[in-house]
Amino acid sequence: MTAPTLVKGVTSAETIHGQREYLLPSMLHLYDEPLVLDRGQGVRAWDPEGHEYLDLFSGILTTSVGHCNPRVVEATTEQMKRLGHVSTLYATEMHVEAARKIADIAPDLLKRTFFTNSGTEAIETALMMACLATGRSEIIGLRVGYHGRSFMATSVTGHSGWRPLATPVAGIKHAKSPNPYRCPFKQPCDDTCVDKFVDDLEEVIVTTTNGRPAAFIAETIMGVAGYVVPPAGYFQKAAEVIRHYGGLLIIDEVQAGFGRTGGHWFGIQHHGVDPDIMVMAKGIANGAPVGATITTDEIAHGWKGKTISTFGGNPVAMAALCATQDELRDHDAPHNAEERGAQLRTALLEMQSRHPWMGDVRGMGLMQAIEIVKDPVTKEPDKDGPTS
Ligand SMILES: Cc1ncc(COP(=O)(O)O)c(C=O)c1O
Structure with missing residues (x-):
């Protein structure tokens, strides 16, 4: 896909600057430096500089049929x-x-x-x-x-x-x-x-x-x-x-x-x-x-x-x-989520067998999660994330 050009020439840095000045500071972002998104199509999104992202979070589980679904x-x-x-x-x-x-x-x-x-x-x-x-x-x-x-x-x-x-x-x-x-x-x-x-x-x-x-x-x-x-x-x-x-x-x-x-x-x-x-x-x-x-x-x-x-x-x-x-x-979403979810889960369980930091694999359908731990026996949470 071709990278889009900057909208009205506004860069990510300028948007972040504006956000820090005008929006509520308690608003949580996933990263210290928030990702600025400018355009979406299906499961993909782009920042103003044209970097492409695979959107696995879909605006907190919301764009259920894809960005800008026709x-x-x-x-x-x-x-x-x-x-x-x-x-x-x-x-x-x-x-x-x-x-x-x-x-x-x-x-x-x-x-x-x-x-x-x-x-x-x-x-x-x-x-x-x-x-x-x-x-x-x-x-x-x-x-x-x-x-x-x-x-x-x-x-x-x-x-x-x-x-x-x-x-x-x-x-x-x-x-x-x-x-x-x-x-x-x-x-x-x-x-x-x-x-x-x-x-x-x-x-x-x-x-x-x-x-x-x-x-x-x-x-x-x-x-x-x-x-x-x-x-x-x-x-x-x-x-x-x-x-x-x-x-x-x-x-x-x-x-x-x-x-x-x-x-x-x-x-x-x-x-x-x-x-x-x-x-x-x-x-x-x-x-x-x-x-x-x-x-x-x-x-x-x-x-x-x-x-x-x-x-x-x-x-x-x-x-x-x-x-x-x-x-x-x-698109029979329940059936699709069942099939794709089973595929995802099988892969996650296989990974878990190789990575002890994957303490738990759980979920249903396409709502699947792993819990990251320091030790699979004590189940002590690992907030810093795995090193291997
Ligand atoms: C289970 C659940 N209930 C309610 C809400 C509140 O929804 P909203 O953010 O649209 O107000 C959320 C939001 O994340 C949620 O996850």
């Missing part, structure tokens, strides 16, 4: 020319069509969607929805879970590195994360540990809440924590526990959704459990700012007060969503 570009351009904005105070067919497409692939009883502009906002919607439907206010999350960047989302996030507030929102508790590689109960972790993780969830409810939780929220694969996959049986038993205490099961599919785990559209479908509320974002619309919260008819009717969103359900964002979903469906 179908998405055409759909959004056409929609932009036709009608760019109305707000949720008006109805558009594009909004309805987007909701229909999500309901078509979501677990059975999930039917009614509220669209927002980010995963964080979709999480906020899910938590409020659970509180309104149950008439309760206490929420249980997992200790290394990540759910976004608002007051409520950082509070329900258990991962300490992502909790900037000294005093988070009250009424939120965290149960032990079901992490088989670092199982606190038994090494190696086995089937008996599932009950212990679920017992811990129950103990958190009984001993640290008023016993009337509104919901338990969890990712099907804990993404920010390093693709931690809960053991088989965990979600079924956790669902039984939270429902026993009258609470709802909220599943965060922001990272794992849309075929990425292979074989199914959503991670929770591997576990034979139907959530009460499910949250999606990231890959839903290939980078258009869309978050979605889907629930059952009954729970949706539990939201008695009024609600609006200025940008939620925006026709251009919905056009991006519809085109992305059509593209994922036409």
